Amino acid sequence: MATSKPRTAPTPSPIVNVLNSEVGRYHRWCTPSILESQERIDDFYSSDVSISAGFFGSLVDHTGVFGEAERFAANAQGADRTMFSVHGSSGSNFVVLRMLALERSDALVLVARNIHHSVINALKAFGLDFRFLPTPYDAQFEALLPPSADEVRAGLARYPEALAVVYTSPIYEGLAAHTEEIAATVHAASPHALVIVDEAWGGHLHFHPDLPTSAMAAGADVCVQSTHKLAGGLQQTGLIHWKETRVDSELMEEAYREYVTTSPSYHLLGSADAAVRALAAHGRDALGEAIERTARFKARVRERLPLLEHLDEPAWLDGVAGNVNGEDLIKATFGLARYEPAGFAVAAELVEHGIVIEKAGIGTLTFITTFQLREEAIEDTVAALEQVLAGRERPDGGRRAMLSNPFSAIDDRPVMHPYHARRYAKSIGHELSLREAIGRVSAEHVEVYPPGVPVILEGFRVSEAAVAYLLETREHGGTIVARDTSLETLRVL
Numbered sequence: 001m002a003t004s005k006p007r008t009a010p011t012p013s014p015i016v017n018v019l020n021s022e023v024g025r026y027h028r029w030c031t032p033s034i035l036e037s038q039e040r041i042d043d044f045y046s047s048d049v050s051i052s053a054g055f056f057g058s059l060v061d062h063t064g065v066f067g068e069a070e071r072f073a074a075n076a077q078g079a080d081r082t083m084f085s086v087h088g089s090s091g092s093n094f095v096v097l098r099m100l101a102l103e104r105s106d107a108l109v110l111v112a113r114n115i116h117h118s119v120i121n122a123l124k125a126f127g128l129d130f131r132f133l134p135t136p137y138d139a140q141f142e143a144l145l146p147p148s149a150d151e152v153r154a155g156l157a158r159y160p161e162a163l164a165v166v167y168t169s170p171i172y173e174g175l176a177a178h179t180e181e182i183a184a185t186v187h188a189a190s191p192h193a194l195v196i197v198d199e200a201w202g203g204h205l206h207f208h209p210d211l212p213t214s215a216m217a218a219g220a221d222v223c224v225q226s227t228h229k230l231a232g233g234l235q236q237t238g239l240i241h242w243k244e245t246r247v248d249s250e251l252m253e254e255a256y257r258e259y260v261t262t263s264p265s266y267h268l269l270g271s272a273d274a275a276v277r278a279l280a281a282h283g284r285d286a287l288g289e290a291i292e293r294t295a296r297f298k299a300r301v302r303e304r305l306p307l308l309e310h311l312d313e314p315a316w317l318d319g320v321a322g323n324v325n326g327e328d329l330i331k332a333t334f335g336l337a338r339y340e341p342a343g344f345a346v347a348a349e350l351v352e353h354g355i356v357i358e359k360a361g362i363g364t365l366t367f368i369t370t371f372q373l374r375e376e377a378i379e380d381t382v383a384a385l386e387q388v389l390a391g392r393e394r395p396d397g398g399r400r401a402m403l404s405n406p407f408s409a410i411d412d413r414p415v416m417h418p419y420h421a422r423r424y425a426k427s428i429g430h431e432l433s434l435r436e437a438i439g440r441v442s443a444e445h446v447e448v449y450p451p452g453v454p455v456i457l458e459g460f461r462v463s464e465a466a467v468a469y470l471l472e473t474r475e476h477g478g479t480i481v482a483r484d485t486s487l488e489t490l491r492v493l
């Protein structure tokens, strides 16, 4: 006799509950930045549809409504070609690096130290060889700056065979690279090398004249953008743009076909398309409002919390001008060096006041003026910061000691390619305490999230500065991404 499966009473989904009842309670100075004026899908559930309804066209063939959306986005963002991502910029970086691997499986890639882990993971996945470009680190604001044109020129002089230069711009804190100069340098130095910009944080740049020039407008060959970060779309949405002069579109399409899910959410694609169209139609006004709101926020912070340090101080920006060509005016980063608590603790306490920020560090806080943020968020946030920081100033005007650059030891060239280090990790690797691992070759990857830039990377030696930074981050409550998130052990070769 067939036994019937036990039934359980319906239970509410905690995820649905959080989305319906919790999210709206917070002032969210964090992604996604949703452009409210974009065209909206009426009913998510009744209109979910798949590729079986092929009369819409096909995403992978770039036909029908999808081809139409791609052409609009390319035109709006100054690209020759555009493809949509429903895997964020993480997926787009995989597609772009796969395109390089399809072109030359032994390609050498010059990567800036400020790249996101998805770039490193794609290099590992496709077995591409790479060298790091020296990239300055600013300890006060915990920022890995973009490379300067001179640093790129020197890298290409050492490795003229490089097939591409890859870097992040703008960086998490909103500082943009000299892409125009970098592109001119690379194109003059090499007949084939590509300038690939991870512009995950710059999908909105093209739509306001006071923002830094977008990568496509500055002459990059390829860029990826997270539409969900600052360009108005729902989570997961992104765009890959390229210029056809140097990029082989067939290879890019092939890489995309290999990677993309066969069941992309048409709702996400619709949101990305609608967001680009809304940005093109009235992005300038929406961004203008966000820029003004950010300026009001910073002014009030300067007035009421004079001990907080500002990344946009002209003197500080002058000091990094060789690497930085403009800043994203909808971001605010403050340094907490004159206060006792770490940024992680301040961010956690702000949540209790109904405020969520984009990123905290040991000594920093980063805020994004999202499209949906309301004006009252400014006063509520400044008042909350006053309460959280009251009485916690360092005595006698002292400042927190700055850590040395935790990223410096991962220099130019690995001792062993990370791909091989990972493969040998199980057979010849062994586990040591983090301190004992200093000077050894790591067999695994450790990072702090956000920003998701590798601090310890397999195949490279472990530095004292990286260990000090990770232990301090853990002590202050930052999020460690690693096999052993307690940092008790590190696998080395």
Ligand SMILES: Cc1ncc(COP(=O)(O)O)c(C=O)c1O
Binding pocket: 087, 088, 089, 090, 091, 115, 116, 118, 168, 172, 198, 200, 201, 226, 236, 238, 451, 452
């Ligand atoms: C520079 C950079 N690139 C790529 C990504 C990944 O973007 P996504 O979340 O859209 O996958 C991030 C995420 O923070 C990032 O900071």
